[in-house]
Amino acid sequence: MTGARDRVLDAYETLLIGHGPGSATLDAVAAAAEVSKGGLLYHFASKDALVTGLLDRLRERSAADADAIRTAPDGAVDYYIRTSAPGGGQPGGVTRTYLAVLRIADGSETGQAVREALAVVHAEEYDALHAELADPVLAWIAQLVGDGLYLRTLTGTPLPTELTVDALLARMRRYLPDTPAGGRGLPEDPA
Amino acid sequence: MTGARDRVLDAYETLLIGHGPGSATLDAVAAAAEVSKGGLLYHFASKDALVTGLLDRLRERSAADADAIRTAPDGAVDYYIRTSAPGGGQPGGVTRTYLAVLRIADGSETGQAVREALAVVHAEEYDALHAELADPVLAWIAQLVGDGLYLRTLTGTPLPTELTVDALLARMRRYLPDTPAGGRGLPEDPA
DNA sequence: GTCTATAGGGTGATAGAC
DNA sequence: GTCTATCACCCTATAGAC
Numbered sequence: 001m002t003g004a005r006d007r008v009l010d011a012y013e014t015l016l017i018g019h020g021p022g023s024a025t026l027d028a029v030a031a032a033a034e035v036s037k038g039g040l041l042y043h044f045a046s047k048d049a050l051v052t053g054l055l056d057r058l059r060e061r062s063a064a065d066a067d068a069i070r071t072a073p074d075g076a077v078d079y080y081i082r083t084s085a086p087g088g089g090q091p092g093g094v095t096r097t098y099l100a101v102l103r104i105a106d107g108s109e110t111g112q113a114v115r116e117a118l119a120v121v122h123a124e125e126y127d128a129l130h131a132e133l134a135d136p137v138l139a140w141i142a143q144l145v146g147d148g149l150y151l152r153t154l155t156g157t158p159l160p161t162e163l164t165v166d167a168l169l170a171r172m173r174r175y176l177p178d179t180p181a182g183g184r185g186l187p188e189d190p191a
Numbered sequence: 192m193t194g195a196r197d198r199v200l201d202a203y204e205t206l207l208i209g210h211g212p213g214s215a216t217l218d219a220v221a222a223a224a225e226v227s228k229g230g231l232l233y234h235f236a237s238k239d240a241l242v243t244g245l246l247d248r249l250r251e252r253s254a255a256d257a258d259a260i261r262t263a264p265d266g267a268v269d270y271y272i273r274t275s276a277p278g279g280g281q282p283g284g285v286t287r288t289y290l291a292v293l294r295i296a297d298g299s300e301t302g303q304a305v306r307e308a309l310a311v312v313h314a315e316e317y318d319a320l321h322a323e324l325a326d327p328v329l330a331w332i333a334q335l336v337g338d339g340l341y342l343r344t345l346t347g348t349p350l351p352t353e354l355t356v357d358a359l360l361a362r363m364r365r366y367l368p369d370t371p372a373g374g375r376g377l378p379e380d381p382a
Numbered sequence: 383g384t385c386t387a388t389a390g391g392g393t394g395a396t397a398g399a400c
Numbered sequence: 401g402t403c404t405a406t407c408a409c410c411c412t413a414t415a416g417a418c
Contacts, residue, residue, distance in 0.1 A: 392411085
């Protein structure tokens with residue numbers, strides 16, 4: 001049985017991703033986490049505290065993910081693109097938390113803290129990609145492609161049917177100086 | 192003096208982009224548009240109608256922008272990337288409307304209509320890029336890079352200081368089959 | 383056409399029992 | 401630690417004056 005605190009954060013993430021910030025009320029979060037509203041407010045004294053808790057989780061997971069990017073067996077770009085694509089995130093990984101936090105990055109007062117946390121995540125991702133790619137512009141392009149995929153997930157727009165992440169990666173690999181050996185048997189790029 | 196209807200939509204966009212959907216209440220929109228709440232509700236009978244009005248504007252502007260992409264003097268990619276970068280959108284252009292609509296793309300009932308409108312925009316952009324680039328995967332990469340820049344604008348994350356849109360475009364141009372002649376005197380890529 | 387006033391529903395937060 | 405009950409507030413939408 002996982003702790004109530006984590007269940008609450010999981011529920012908050014799920015509601016933010018699936019139904020947006022307007023539906024992620026304290027009542028709805030408590031219900032989804034199977035806690036009473038009072039129980040929720042025992043763990044997180046206010047809605048701001050709930051947001052702060054989610055940001056803390058984001059920072060933890062982002063740091064762990066930066067390591068995962070650096071040590072990914074098929075290379076940083078492969079890992080980053082795959083985890084950015086719709087459905088690519090693991091439960092418990094950064095991706096879900098990141099997508100949830102994106103939805104509360106508004107211009108409000110607490111939104112400021114959210115944006116600062118996101119800036120840190122972006123910088124960590126970039127550094128991890130840069131560590132493998134050396135070329136700053138190339139690292140940036142790789143990150144932007146991944147971020148574009150995040151935006152697709154965010155809006156729920158399906159990927160064009162004739163385009164696959166494998167094809168995307170195969171093409172990007174062409175532009176990269178030299179990714180670590182082997183690979184996972186990607187299809188050859190037909191173009 | 193522009194019509195009240197357009198002023199209301201402008202104000203709604205501004206609030207969505209600057210302070211998020213939670214702050215874009217009818218009161219706030221009316222105040223920002225310098226109309227009374229009753230006056231606002233005369234033009235848009237409900238909040239849903241306001242959203243619908245914004246989606247209509249998005250569709251109009253997206254169609255116009257797809258043409259602009261196709262006829263851009265420095266090429267489709269140049270145009271798309273530049274208008275996607277933070278600060279690249281013109282007032283009255285798609286970019287602002289698009290960024291505003293992104294914020295209301297939740298999983299609610301009206302959110303469904305929002306997501307469908309966004310899917311149309313994405314498809315139109317892709318087709319316009321594809322028309323110039325021929326290669327589908329390349330068109331997709333160009334679009335994703337632009338979308339990554341949108342995500343940066345959305346979260347307010349500043350671009351890494353050593354990275355400029357000009358450098359990004361110079362590098363991407365290398366990968367493109369052959370962009371229309373001339374260009375705007377872009378700096379040579381130092382790498 | 384544009385406004386004021388108000389009804390009705392929902393949200394965040396507190397108090398206090400167990 | 402977790403729950404129920406309740407308050408004060410804000411938001412959407414309507415009714416009706418001008």
